[in-house]
Amino acid sequence: MKIHLLSIAFCLVFLSCDKKSKTEKAVDAIPLELKIERFDKIFFETPSKDLGNLKKEYPYFFPQGNDDSVWLNKMQDPLWRELYTEVEKKYSNFEPVKVELEELFKHIKYYFPNTKTPKVVTIISEMDYNNKAIYADSLVIVSLELYLGKEHKFYQFPNYIKQNLEQSQIMPDIVSSFSARKIAPASDKNLLNQMVYFGKQLYLKDLLLPNYSDADKMGYTPEQIKWCQENESYMWRYFIEKEMLYSDDQKLLPRFISPAPFSKFYLEIDNESPGRVGAWIGWQIVRSYMKNNEVPITELLKTDAKEIFEKSKYKPKK
Template structure:
């Protein structure tokens, strides 16, 4: 009998252990991020070209050198000269002296040196390659863009055109860079001007270019949901990266949003702001800022975009058959909201 009882006890223990294992497996599977996919076998050809290195390598900038740069960098050469630093093109009489003045300017040279010290281009290429492997996985028919780096003298952080992304490295020298206060930039802006933000910024703007907002979207909630699709796109491209980096919040700001989610949503609904078509209401809840005026100073800017992100996450969780491509092509933002079942507690 003792032996039989021991056997029964052993079986009972094993059953309990098996139950625990099953529960753990279920919990883990529920919490597993479906966007964390293995892209190690995805093959892409992604080039990161350092226009800044090429431009500053020979500051004499003869006509022959200009011709070489124009031939090698093509469309980006035009974007940089016409739109980023505004010196025109080689056919313009003042082009060459203005470009020479730009590359010999003491501050511009200093920016180039500081960018070389702070930004690891090999790491940047690795991160872009990983992100665009995800992009090719989800959008196999789309072109993988060429990435160009440059020094623009504090002009656009990111420029985009067909099949290319241009990155102004001098806009990512770190929140404590002494250059930025002299430009009169607010702290909430400079906080995200650091090297780790380059890739997520580029992906956000790439998504915005590839999938522009429906021009009929005139309501606050429509703009919120659209912003949510852009951040969900970044989710899919960078599934291992923390939300704070994707949206540019501090840990404290993200915690505020998470604990205040239901209250913020209720406020917008009760004040009839979700369906407001006033431009200032859209800007107040979607655009960046030191905080969102309707809430406390502990709130971050763009809380509407963050809420839209949670709506899209809820929608994709509830509708797992919807592909990322289908999500990005969805322009009926109210339908997406209705199908999301979003109701924060």
């Protein structure tokens, strides 16, 4: 009897793995030619006399109105060159990142067949941590100076920002930017709409980054994910009892949706909570909706938050 049960269990595991592998096999079989240009390297290794040629080749990186002296000074400035040296130390071998980029764009092609594969260009920019990776239709721009590792000496940011300045965040950041082009904007600004909007974004990461952990998809530490899982029921009860879901109070967004060192329940748990817990709960709502409804991903991204919530049968784990 014990052997029989083990055989059944093995078959179930095998079938589950086989089902998963069918999708991944289909993804792997997608032909893809990915072009990557290291503009950061090209810029700092171009001789000053060739600046004109560089501007012609990459006009979108040289806005009009700036004298050539601006770019020549940047090429020679010791601080910029030190930053380039640090980037080159980290990314002299770009092959591991290229492999991940190819996997990501194959997954995008699988779920969104009409999407053209963009060219990827890496740059060194102005430490704008709100725009680390930009997906702009035919072009993806990645600011490598913002993926040097959270402990890097150049980062004078709060810890909740520094923890996401890791190489492991390049792909999740690209998906976040890509999702803005695919997800219908929220019809209004109540808390539920914002929760579900970011829940859709995170669900896209489930599909496009299947090998990534929930922590990396969310930009959390493993401990922060664990905190959310352990306090899911409590947080949900708080939102319901305070009648927050359909509230248009815009102060709720920085409390529970926007990046922050912690979420603001105005209780003792604030010190332990990560920021953006509303987005995390929105993710669980969307996951529940997709588990209980046979809906293609393109349909999910167009469906309004109220319908998703009502059909999700979402119940937080106790």
